Amino acid sequence: MSDALKRTPLADVHVAAGARMVDFGGWDMPVNYGSQIEEHHAVRRAAGIFDVSHMLNVDVEGPDATAFLRLLVANDVSRLTSPGRALYSCMLNPQGGVIDDLIIYFFTSTQWRLVVNAGTADKDIAWMQRVATSKKFDVKVTPRRDLAMVAVQGPQAREKVWAARPAWRASTESLIPFSAAILPDAMVARTGYTGEDGFEIVVPADQVAKLWHDLVAQSVQPCGLGARDTLRLEAGMNLYGQDMDELIHPNQAGLTWTVSLKDTDRRFIGRDAIEQFADPKVFIGLQLLERGVMRAHMAVRCAQGMGEVTSGTMSPTLGYSIGFARLPQGVTVGDTVEIDIRGKWVPARVCKLPFVRNGQPVQHG
Structure with a gap:
């Protein structure tokens, strides 16, 4: 050490x-x-x-x-x-x-x-x-x-x-x-x-x-x-540091719910930038459909363009790989996309978060 x-x-x-x-x-x-x-x-x-x-x-x-x-x-x-x-x-x-x-x-x-x-x-x-x-x-x-x-x-x-x-x-x-x-x-x-x-x-x-x-x-x-x-x-x-950082707005990381805009007189630091920002990406979950493990920074290929995995792992509860990704607007739950895993494009399903709730798998179809 x-x-x-x-x-x-x-x-x-x-x-x-x-x-x-x-x-x-x-x-x-x-x-x-x-x-x-x-x-x-x-x-x-x-x-x-x-x-x-x-x-x-x-x-x-x-x-x-x-x-x-x-x-x-x-x-x-x-x-x-x-x-x-x-x-x-x-x-x-x-x-x-x-x-x-x-x-x-x-x-x-x-x-x-x-x-x-x-x-x-x-x-x-x-x-x-x-x-x-x-x-x-x-x-x-x-x-x-x-x-x-x-x-x-x-x-x-x-x-x-x-x-x-x-x-x-x-x-x-x-x-x-x-x-x-x-x-x-x-x-x-x-x-x-x-x-x-x-x-x-x-x-x-x-x-x-x-x-x-x-x-x-x-x-x-x-x-x-x-x-x-x-x-x-x-x-x-x-x-x-993985799913968000100083270059990422909350709404680019699925955290819009943590931002309160109700009080128009409360001009918190960053509010002006958030109100003026049009987000070209969506933050969403991925379930790998074949063998492999998603990791951060892997490229995601969608019909609408390219995205990136922000976090990924093998899920011990589910037995397959899961991850978060920022994907182009227009990608929706249920779509199939592809992940670049060491040079091979592996299919994955777009799904809602979370994957597990109260110890039980959340069914994503």
Whole structure:
């Protein structure tokens, strides 16, 4: 391992468990603990735990916190009025490109928490500080590297968490999706990146190893980045840097639903560019019809022209390759297109997302 790689508070736990560690955006992270396929199925059938402490919790506090966030992100945080409620949004540049996708939690009108991606954390903080300073917002942006985060996902995930932490049950049992319980020693959110039910749990960094061990003792399967990627792909969830980036508008990545244009007076950063942009591509799913595996950047040949795979993998749940693609306007669900896989054009069916919902395949015809 390079000395330059960052390590989460759970890094030694992963190594002791025999995880295969890889460089993931400058972080030393587990890709699997033996069988990526078994880890994937554990999440779909029971419960798995992921170290997501490389992602950054950011506290935004101050009298202007709400106004600052209404300018900063494309979704409208004023919709959140109950403590713990959350929404998913994109933070855009003035050209409408995605600086990052993130989850925002409401604590009070002057206290919020953002969870941003690991690979974009430094530029995210710099951008937030720049916006706050240039617009003279009375707001403080605080990166919280003193916190750690794990995701416990799967149909049995919540019961396993309550078995490991019985005191949390009363505060978290009635949580609806995209809401969190703000506890003295933790933030427990009913969110995730797998398409399954479960919690994402934020605790002080010095408490996360015990939480991890206690959950593993409840037969929760440790899972690495490999299973996380196949799970999110099946669930139709984008990966920053692959399905979108600073050159891609939200509507080019299937994220129009994360942009709120209802309040015409809310001129969030990037709004003008989005309103003026005519998108020549559609973002949609692909199911490979023959043997092979789709990967990012593979060319797609359609009757309407050329497109590109943005993410692709072999689906452990479905047994065939699935992917996301940006394709020419006019391509519709049910069409057959062709993917260039190592010089061979392989047929694929265009389909809606997601591919798997609540552990079950979604029928695409």
